[in-house]
Amino acid sequence: EDQVTQSPEALRLxxxxxxxxxxxxxxxxxRGLFWYRQDPGKGPEFLFTLYSAGEEKEKERLKATLTKKxxxxxxxAPKPEDSATYLCAVKDSNYQLIWGAGTKLIIKP
Amino acid sequence: xxxxxxxPKHLITATGQRVTLRCSPRSGDxxxxxxxxxxxxxxxxxxxxxxxxxRAKGNILERFSAQQFPDLHSELNLSSLELGDxxxxxxxxxxxxxxxxxxxxxxxxxxxxxx
Numbered sequence: 001e002d003q004v005t006q007s008p009e010a011l012r013l014x015x016x017x018x019x020x021x022x023x024x025x026x027x028x029x030x031r032g033l034f035w036y037r038q039d040p041g042k043g044p045e046f047l048f049t050l051y052s053a054g055e056e057k058e059k060e061r062l063k064a065t066l067t068k069k070x071x072x073x074x075x076x077a078p079k080p081e082d083s084a085t086y087l088c089a090v091k092d093s094n095y096q097l098i099w100g101a102g103t104k105l106i107i108k109p
Numbered sequence: 110x111x112x113x114x115x116x117p118k119h120l121i122t123a124t125g126q127r128v129t130l131r132c133s134p135r136s137g138d139x140x141x142x143x144x145x146x147x148x149x150x151x152x153x154x155x156x157x158x159x160x161x162x163x164r165a166k167g168n169i170l171e172r173f174s175a176q177q178f179p180d181l182h183s184e185l186n187l188s189s190l191e192l193g194d195x196x197x198x199x200x201x202x203x204x205x206x207x208x209x210x211x212x213x214x215x216x217x218x219x220x221x222x223x224x
Contacts, residue, residue, distance in 0.1 A: 034212060
């Protein structure tokens with residue numbers, strides 16, 4: 001069964017303390033892996049799409065990487081405004097999107 | 110601003126009632142997706158429409174239905190509402206002209222409260 005698992009469920013960091021969020025997946029025929037950011041009560045905001053193992057994308061303090069089994073969202077020197085829930089989703093061979101439960105990131109000043 | 114609009118922003122109604130949520134996709138996007146997100150829960154995919162036709166169904170209750178009109182806007186109809194239907198309802202759109210162009214862009218959501 002296709003599955004997407006995000007870890008940890010929650011992560012508390014001090015401002016400036018770099019870390020990584022994990023998204024592991026088991027799908028047949030990956031058609032794309034997506035990262036989103038969601039603030040409380042708001043719609044998810046698209047961040048990155050990754051299509052093949054070895055691919056990397058960056059945006060400000062965020063960098064997403066992809067292997068054949070997982071993706072990492074690295075956050076470098078985070079600021080309080082980076083606090084949000086980060087969602088990972090994977091599109092399978094039938095082009096159906098499977099969502100992870102998210103990682104709630106809290107950055108303390 | 111993603112370019113996806115949803116109305117209304119908030120909706121308060123009573124059990125047993127029927128409501129309609131509206132979504133306008135980004136210009137040029139052919140697909141519309143509907144999601145439900147209960148308090149502190151993940152996104153639950155409900156249904157997808159592509160260029161006016163239903164393309165995929167998720168965990169959508171029989172009391173819920175949707176349609177996509179010729180101008181590509183979509184409506185989600187929720188009937189015989191129950192307390193448990195209280196949630197944020199999101200609409201997302203994507204181009205989907207080829208499988209590669211499949212990022213979904215989300216609207217701001219409609220918060221439904223059933224009393």
